[in-house]
Amino acid sequence: MSISSLAMTAKKVIDAAWENGPSYDLASQAAFALESAQLLQSPETAAELEQLRKQVAELLVERHTTNEALSDAAKQLRANRDQIAELEARLAEYERPVDEDPISFALTPGAEAAVDRLTRMLAPTQALREDPLPHGSRVLPTGGVS
Secondary structure, eight states, X not given: OOOOHHHHHHHHHHHHHHHHSOSSOHHHHHHHHHHHTTOOOOHHHHXXXXXXXXXXXXXXXXXXXXXXXXXXXXXXXXXXXXHHHHHHHHHHHHOOOGGGOOOOOOOOHHHHHHHHHHHHHHHHHHHHHHSOOGGGOOBXXXXXXX
16 A cells, blocks of 8 residues: 555654644544644635645646747748848948949939029029139138148
């Protein structure tokens, strides 16, 4: 016959009570010893323990489900991150500073007309820039005087 560790603990408690306790009814002495060692449970405590065990089992299932959902979400986030990196790399192939862009641009007729108007308006001021100032100074293109 095999005995559980809990039953072995109860046996030891009972043996100690019988050896060292008063000499009255052995069943009462055994019950008192088990109660003193907190090895007895009330029906309410046993029912509460069973309910708690069920809750723990439910929480373990919920945790497993949550972990699977988190794992799936993490996989999707990694896939999205990789896709974004790939798209950014592809986009970077097309992004160049304007001065490095090999495409030449042509002005529309409206833009050409606007350039002509600006040229006519600025031409007199450009001539002033090239005229010498008194004492041999010149107007610099930045607007300063040399």
